[in-house]
Amino acid sequence: MPDAPLLPSDLLRTFVAVVDDGGMSAAGLRVGRSQSAVSLQVKRLEEMVGAALFRRDSRDLALTPAGDTLLPYARRLLALNEQALAALAPARLTGVVRLGVVQDFAETALAGVLARFAEAHPNVVLETRVGPSSALRDAVAHAGLDVCLAIGSAEGAAAARTVPMVWLAADRVPSALPVPLPLALLDPPCSYRRAALEVLESAGVAHRIAYAGPSLSAVLAAVRAGLAVTVRTADLAGRGLVALAPGEAAARGLPALPAVTHALHVRPDAGPAARRLGTVMAEVLAAPTAPAIPG
């Protein structure tokens, strides 16, 4: 006994397109075939199933009972086809992706992004580097990195979002801060450092740099210890740190801060694995519940 014929996916896709679009000409536009090719494909499918699928009443195309029966199966087969391709897609990505992030991102959302990406794309090797925004952007521009998350201009970025800067202090911050205000800041170049110094100077608030260094962890440790306050984004709060609400900050004589832009840059000729990482990170940027991603 001969095997039953297999229904080709392209014929099923055309069949569904004719139903959904209400005609062969429109279906042809959708499936990228001429109208006559669509007509032939429908005819071929009808020959394979041994029944007419459409009733040709004048110019109206209506499904026959056989067409009605086939339609849900066709949709399920096409959906399964898509699912199979989607299931195989992660395994197909291979290669090395070089990612650069600023320290704040390394302290917060990076672990989650790396875990999520590694689970979905186990054959991709991720090389991650932490550095200042300007160096990261330069590296992407000169092919030293494939993807980077930096702060600053969103020009040319694959994705971006703006997040408010906040004053960070130790858990039990006193209602009256010391004068001059002790600050813990990263060494320049640092957008947060620049913003903090600018708003304090323009507001005429006396201040001194109590701690400065290249390590964000050390800056946060100094704040946690109550030695100083600093400026970052709210997602760094917790574990002994609080983000002061604008009212709380104003009550302590701290001036309002500007917002900061987080920008995702992807090398224009990056490979598919790097582009996929860029998509994952853009989703993190766009997610309303995701932690802020400071630079």
Added chain:
DNA sequence: ACACGTTGACGAATTGATCT
């Protein structure tokens, strides 16, 4: 006249049989 589907002619790509 126009829109839409069908049909026939033709060409390119693919498949399968055959040969070396």
Added chain:
DNA sequence: AGATCAATTCGTCAACGTGT
């Protein structure tokens, strides 16, 4: 196993038929 060639498949284009 690889090369060759005829048969088959499937696409487009153009002409045609039909209904509005």
